[in-house]
Amino acid sequence: MRDDVVEASAVVGHPPDVVWQIVGSPEWYPRFVPEISWSEVQEPASRGRGPRGLIRIVPERRPMLETQVQAVVYRPGEHVVWCGVPDDGTWVSLELRPLAGGRTELFVRMMLQPAHMELVSSIKKDIRAVARRLDLHLSGQADPDAGPDGVKATKLRTTSILVRAGVLSPGRPDKLARQLNSISQWGATIAGGYQAAAARAADEVALHDERNVRTFAQVQERSDRLTNALSELGVNERDRIALMCRNHSAMVESFVAASKLGADVILLNTGLSASSVKDVLAEHRPAAVLADDEFAQTIANVPGDFARISTWPDAETGYPTVDELIQSAPADRPKPAERPGRLVVLTSGTSGTPKGARRPTPKGMGAAASILDRIPLKAGDRILVAAPLFHSWGLAAMQIGMALRSSLALVRKFDAEETLRTIAEQQCDALFVVPIMLQRIMDLPERVRARYDLSSLRIVASSGSAMSGTFVTSFMDTFGDVLYNFYGSTEVSWASIADPADLRAAPTTAGRCPLGTNVAILDEDRKPVPPGGEGQIFVGNDMLFDGYTSGIDPARAADLMATGDVGYLDAAGRLFVTGRADEMIVSGGENVFPRPVEEALVALPGVHDAAVVGVADAEWGQRLAAYVVPRRGASLHAEDIRAYIHQRLARFAVPRDVYFVPDLPRNATGKILKRLLHDDTWPVTTDY
Incomplete structure (x- = not known):
């Protein structure tokens, strides 16, 4: 053997044709080899030629390597040899040698460049670990030695x-005492957080919107007065207050x-229909509704004996404004409630x-430490919050x-350009x-983006829907390595x-568990899947929700809760989300179920049948596509369908694509085969 060729082997307890299912499919490599973070087949294998693709390798404590590779030898069930493109002299040979008892020797040879020869010992060790993962996967067995994926939260680590x-930092003894006293009295509530901030940084700017600038001391005094005003209006501890506001200081x-x-706070999505708002308020029975004037008519049409208060006055509604209540109320300091108020976040209902x-x-x-463990925010950072505060991410x-x-x-x-201007x-x-x-920001012309100095921007934290790998890479190529992708629910x-x-190593990854969080991939029986396998994503942490107000909860497994998504963990512990466990569609950060849209469509005169599916969209993550079967003689147009829905x-339940079809594909039992609607040969038209 030449000195620059590394050889290693391991035994897999399955025959070569079974092992080839993984070895012959490079897109599976990241699920079994920790150093391979990404593998994308760009040209599939064909007669006389192996596949060609892109591979990213992340050696421990070394820079990431990205290269094009070509299978110059590709004998299914036997042997594949990967070479770099263009050929730089390096190659990897994976040979499957049959052994007695239906086993296979995975024999690996590598030609490495001199700079990488120190990897020899780890490569030989990794081959054995890879073979073990392969064995377990092909046997359908979970790894008995696998422990929690997250880092345990200890007091020292937190x-x-x-x-x-800088959340905890030295300071003047009196200010530090007041900060700790606020947390002790009020707990880790929103009231406690702003009380503690006012104790340490009273004169610093807390909130800045297009009309107002508020310091922490002002937020403290104004919220004290507003608390007293609400109490005078008959709102008491454990009552419910509904907010239907856009992002501004009065909402905070x-x-x-x-x-x-x-009091409990119910966050109303500003995109909800009037009928949905009416139903939510009827179910939750708030003692007061605080809303921007643009939603005043929606609130006015809801029957009920509750206080109506304007949070962003720009019309004559006749309702008292937050400012008016604050000006007329006493500044007495409220005492901590016996039971902290809860936040009720609405899922995205479509009907x-x-x-x-x-x-x-x-x-x-x-909870703060968990996010700060993975997103390096620091005390005093200036944060632009564009995500809606009624959305879980804006709330975070x-x-x-x-x-x-x-x-x-x-x-x-x-507004995309206004956002860049504000950052600058x-x-x-x-x-x-x-x-x-x-x-929207990326859609701006390059000359427009170039007008603004964004050098202060260290962190762009995104959550709400999937981003394509191409977009992730393009964004970071444009704005630098500042992107953080948050996955949760x-x-x-x-x-x-x-x-x-x-995200550089694997652009479509959802990342790794933060402090105090565990992720498990479970099968339909709530058992762990084999290494590299897909299943339902279950999560455990200290912030699992307390349940739906309807009393129906998502699936649980011990101390874990289902996210409703399907995914897998790669060999390095990164999470990947591959789809929904049901038919839920995520469009622009909102969850939409197809069935209510279908029911609304078939109620429209002229519609005989309808099906709604989610299709990939580079801008929205997914968009809704409606396939409509018209009644004979009906005259329908796509815009009429959208306006009706x-x-x-x-608004997020409105299909962006509307196709008219003569019928819908069904199986023998009459169930619609939605997967066939994605077939380009299915006859469609945009008008009927």
Whole structure:
């Protein structure tokens, strides 16, 4: 053997033709080889030629390597040899040698460049580990030695993260005492967070919107007065307050006041239809509804004996405004409520009543530490919050911002260029968004983006829907390695966070577990899947929600809760989400179920039958496509369908694609075969 050729072998307890299912499929390599983070087949194998593709290798403590590879030898069930393109003299040979008893020797030879020869010992060790993972996967067995994927949250680890971020830091003894006293009295609530921030940074800017700038001291005083005003209106501890607001300082002050009062807060999605708002308020029976004036008519049409308050006055509604209530109320300091108020975040209902998910009150500062473990925000960072505050991700930005004593720049209505201007003018350190907002920014002409100095921007934190790998890479190539992708749900809070290194290595990854979080991939029987296998994603952490207000909860397995998604873990522990466990469609950060849309469609005169599916969309993650079977003699147009659905359901339930078809494909039992609707040969038209 030549000195620069490395040889290693291991035995797999399955015959060569079975082992070839993985060895002959390079797209599976990252699930079994920790150093391979990404493998993409660009040209599949054909007669007389092996596949060609892209591979990324992330050696331990070494820079990532990316190269084009070609299978110059490709004998199915026997042998494959990968070479670099162009040929740089390196190659990897994977040979499957049959052994007695239906086993296979996986014989590996590699030609390495001199700079990589120190990897020889780890390669030989890795081959044995890879063979073990292959064995378990092909046997359908979970790894008995696999432990929790996340890092255990200890007091020392949590404290270390909080100190590093500056949440806990030395200061004047009196201010530090007041900060700790606020947390002790109020707990890790929104009231406690802003009380503690005011104790340490009273004169620093807390909130900045297009009309107002508020310091932490002002938020403290104004929320005290608003708490007293709400109490005078008859809102008591354990009552419910509904908010239907865009991002602005009065919404945050209302949050804080409700928390001080011990009232539950119901966050209404500003895109909900009037009928959905009516149903939500009828179910939750709030004592008060605080809403921007643009939603005043929607609230006015809801029957009920509850206080109606304007949070963003721009019309004559006749309702008292937040400012008027604050000006007329006493400044007495409220006492902590016996039971902290809860947050109820609505899932994205498309008809009927959206489900309300009760968010738990954090038990301490561990929740902040979990996010700060993977996203390196620091105390005093200036954060631009474009993600809606009624959305779980916007809510997370507000909560982590108060812990960091950050100045929050609040965006009422997103505009891509205005966002860049604000980042430049306010020298923002971080931007919280949903992916569609990043797409809008990338859609701006390069000359427009170049107008703004974004050198202060260290972190772009995104969550809400999937981003394509191509988009992730393009965004970081444009703005630098500043992108962090947060994967979670209303129910489990967070599951994983991908940092820029993760996204460079594997652009479609959902990342790794933050502090105190475990992820398990389970089969239909709630048992762990084999290494590299796909299954339902279950999450365990201290912030699993307290249940839906309807009383129906998602699936659980011991102390884990299902996210509703399907995915897998690669060999390095990165999470990948491959799809929904059911037919839920995620479009622009909102969850949409097809069935209510279908029911609305078939109720339209002229529609005989309909099916709705989700299709990939580079801008929205997914979009809705409706396939409509018209009644004989009917005259229908796609725009008429969209306008009708927009009247009946939330805006995010409106199909962007509408196709008219003569019938729908069905199986013998009459079930619609939706997978066939994606077939390009299926006859469609856009008008009928």
